[in-house]
């Protein structure tokens with residue numbers, strides 16, 4: 001434990017695989033009680049494997065501040081499908097995005113010293129609604145500064161003095177495993193590969209549309225944003241020969257989020273990819289949490 005270690009009660013909403021707990025550990029903040037609200041059984045399974053003392057509270061709608069001890073830190077990344085530019089922009093009418101208001105309710109009920117809400121980049125009008133409820137403006141951080149993944153996220157927090165992280169200049173080739181079972185596949189000329197800024201994309205004889213699953217990222221650049229969807233979990237890295245590619249391994253996906261080695265092991269690869277895509281870039285969140293006094 002380093003000299004910044006503190007004892008805290010944490011309430012983590014939409015806790016997923018508990019990236020909040022991993023980030024707190026990374027900055028040496030000792031946790032007294034970690035209360036997690038999550039409904040996905042696979043994410044809960046991974047949390048309990050890594051942090052058996054986590055106190056799981058179930059769905060956020062049933063969590064009552066009056067049933068908890070004094071909370072020092074409230075954290076969460078509410079489901080973002082209704083806000084996301086990638087989604088249908090349903091905003092607060094989408095019941096998944098409306099879960100944000102549960103964060104607001106528990107902020108009022110628990111009155112923590114510090115809070116941190118993470119979410120995707122969204123239309124300014126939605127951002128403003130969140131800012132109004134939380135009383136702070138978001139800080140935009142691209143995980144690319146601390147990892148090999150482009151992932152722009154908004155962080156609303158009252159933790160003071162948060163600045164942009166220093167650019168570690170990590171690229172995809174820095175996080176690749178040297179020995180993997182993933183074989184290299186040729187990109188055939190007839191698939192009409194098109195070389196874009198960060199990746200090559202192709203269209204397999206008109207069967208595909210050059211979307212995420214038919215992209216291979218250049219090793220000397222950044223990977224695109226990992227998501228929880230099946231197609232995105234199929235993204236690939238381009239070989240130096242520029243005409244072959246392979247899938248990323250699950251460990252490489254963990255590294256794109258700066259997660260500890262194999263921390264999602266224990267469920268299927270599909271579940272692992274889903275929770276990694278849903279999760280936080282640990283070093284981006286740790287960069288914010290390290291300012292807790």
Ligand SMILES: C[S@@+](CC[C@H](N)C(=O)[O-])C[C@H]1O[C@@H](n2cnc3c(N)ncnc32)[C@H](O)[C@@H]1O
Pocket residue numbers: 013014015016017018019020037038039040043058059060061076077078079080099275278279280
């Ligand atoms: C964007 S993810 C957040 C992931 C998390 N930050 C992590 O560290 O892995 C949103 C999470 O909210 C969870 N969720 C959805 N409905 C919920 C509810 N009613 N109560 C609690 N969690 C819920 C989902 O299962 C999902 O894991």
